[in-house]
Amino acid sequence: MIFLQASDGFFSWSWVAGHLDDIWDRTVEHLILTGIAVFVGMLISLVLSVIALRFRRTYTPITWFTGFLYTIPSLALFAFLVPITGLSILTAEIGLVSYTLLILIRNTVAGIDAVPAATVESARGMGYTDRGLFFSVELPLALPVIIAGIRIAAVTTIGLVTVTALIGQGGLGFFILRGLSLFYSPIGTTQIIVGTVVSVALAVAVDLSLVGIQRIATPWSRRRVAL
């Protein structure tokens, strides 16, 4: 990064110092946009995963459809929605949620499939109902794999939130877009760099927090699951 601070002014620390509040607000906005997307994505994925596990035949069409959504470039997906839902937070969230589904469903189904048959059998022998079995045995045991999926979904979403700057949202993407219109000046490049660096830092911080949550939530797996 040294060359970015070369004497001809690629980066302006004074801009950063003068806009700390602004940067903080956009970071919070970025986190909120991400949080909503991952949370809604988790709810939808959980429902679809239960359907896929219960009715095996639906798994292929479900992954086919979510895979189809995953293949559509983000700018195109947002562009599809703008004529319908406008330049709104709803447009951003529909797009962001769409991209979390494939990863979350795949990991949830794989995680629950990996629960040993003997464990399921003994839980049934102990008198667990279908629902009790799912929530008290299968889901907790699948948690490390599910959280691995949430980590990928969260990091991916943090990156994609920046694109939503083009539809009037964007969190830290706002700085990148505004920097783009001033790219010839140090004020512009500074904003591009700030937006990028803070967004990457946010992704790393969220990823590490989820690793921490996983270690606390599934103490039995600490020795077995590599980071």
Next chain:
Amino acid sequence: MVATKGCAVIDFLGQVVAWFADSANWLGSSGILNRLREHVQITAAATAASAILAIPPAVWLAHRRIGGTFVVAFVNIGRAIPSFAIVVLFLPISIRLGLGIGFWPTFLALLFLAVPPMFTNAYTGVAEVDPDLVEASRGMGMTDREVLSSVELPMASPVILAAGRVAAVQVVATATLGALVGWGGLGRFIVDGFAIQDNVTVFAGAVLVAGLAIITEVLLGWLEHRLVPVTLRSRPVEVESVVA
């Protein structure tokens, strides 16, 4: 109320169809055909260049079993870096380097984003070849080079080909953002449509970009199926992919 809304949607879709039916939107330097050519051209160039840059070192390092932990970190970092940010960031860099706007910032950004997943996938493909198989081929008297060329590479070929497909689809998606830094491509319709608040052009552009991404995925998937050695076709292939 519902009826009027339904009419509005049909009316809008009618305008989109009319947009596609207008030959003026297909021809000329800013027509669909030329934009498609630009998009495919930069995608092919960037995918090929990143394959050339990423695959040989990945295969060699995996063959020697060097750098395993580093490789995993590589793709995770790649995922955390927003492609939008990279495309924009390469604009001032490209200008500093005297390469101007348009093709080069887009091309360099695509390269920067496509190399890490390609490298990681190729690396894991070779590193995950059954060690017993490698051991057995050494036992049969194969030289180091033969082990690589006759055992490890063919065994890893499904993963390496899948990595190329995934990278190409990712590059198609990211190349759309090239419209922001002065490149043409199909992203032009979306970006210009946004600028003049013309939803018909925006939507038509989205259809074109999504269509190209899906066609790339399907076409390369088919090619991949044809190229993979027959005996390996039934194996499931898992590769890392990144949304852009």
